[in-house]
Amino acid sequence: AQSVTQPDARVTVSEGASLQLRCKYSYFGTPYLFWYVQYPRQGLQLLLKYYPGDPVVQGVNGFEAEFSKSNSSFHLRKASVHWSDWAVYFCAVSMRWYNVLYFGSGTKLTVEP
Amino acid sequence: EAAVTQSPRSKVAVTGGKVTLSCHQTNNHDYMYWYRQDTGHGLRLIHYSYVADSTEKGDIPDGYKASRPSQENFSLILELASLSQTAVYFCASSGGQNNNQAPLFGEGTRLSVL
Numbered sequence A: 001a002q003s004v005t006q007p008d009a010r011v012t013v014s015e016g017a018s019l020q021l022r023c024k025y026s027y028f029g030t031p032y033l034f035w036y037v038q039y040p041r042q043g044l045q046l047l048l049k050y051y052p053g054d055p056v057v058q059g060v061n062g063f064e065a066e067f068s069k070s071n072s073s074f075h076l077r078k079a080s081v082h083w084s085d086w087a088v089y090f091c092a093v094s095m096r097w098y099n100v101l102y103f104g105s106g107t108k109l110t111v112e113p
Numbered sequence B: 001e002a003a004v005t006q007s008p009r010s011k012v013a014v015t016g017g018k019v020t021l022s023c024h025q026t027n028n029h030d031y032m033y034w035y036r037q038d039t040g041h042g043l044r045l046i047h048y049s050y051v052a053d054s055t056e057k058g059d060i061p062d063g064y065k066a067s068r069p070s071q072e073n074f075s076l077i078l079e080l081a082s083l084s085q086t087a088v089y090f091c092a093s094s095g096g097q098n099n100n101q102a103p104l105f106g107e108g109t110r111l112s113v114l
Helices: none
Strands: A003-005 A010-014 A019-021 A024-026 A032-038 A044-050 A056-058 A064-068 A073-078 A087-094 A107-112 B004-007 B010-013 B019-025 B031-037 B043-051 B054-057 B065-067 B073-078 B087-094 B109-113
Touching: A003 A087, A010 A019, A019 A107, A024 A073, A032 A064, A032 A073, A044 A056, A044 A064, A044 A073, A073 A087, B004 B087, B010 B019, B019 B031, B019 B087, B019 B109, B031 B073, B043 B065, B043 B073, B073 B087
Parallel strands: A010 A107, B010 B109
Antiparallel strands: A003 A024, A019 A073, A032 A044, A032 A087, A056 A064, A064 A073, A087 A107, B004 B019, B019 B073, B031 B043, B031 B087, B043 B054, B065 B073, B087 B109
């Protein structure tokens, strides 16, 4: 069965610093992977998606993620964090882009001035 | 603009009462989903639907029913609400095999059962 682990419940970074949020997945087959962001009291918004192909995918607002089959990982990165990035980030895996998503528990990002 | 609209946005219900959460999408998507989010946790799948008039059980269906009367509408029904069902509920839709868009989510419904 598919599952997602986000090992860091909370991450704090300084504004302007680089960011990596970790995601490990478990899936037998070719996964479709997603990063969503949730701002306070809002729904989930798609940051980026991986459909089998180029392992590095670009998303909105300067985010990117890299798929690694050997490490079963899909880590999210950003070169320079802005205060507006303060949110909860969810990694998710699916069998297809239109199928059920299985979510990690989320990483709460705090941005310090 | 693609949209998933949930109503109500928040609700307070009494234990043992009936609660209906509604979801409406204007995306012409075939697939719709109900997820539950508990504080400090990720989302878990309750029910989903691939086509109107048909629903499927997700990972945590106990205590919930779902209804898909049309392609655009998908409801989640709590016949006998319980304290443990206090959570935020999210509806999502996705287009199916011929639409490679990632699932779109609604704004959520915050349910408190007292």
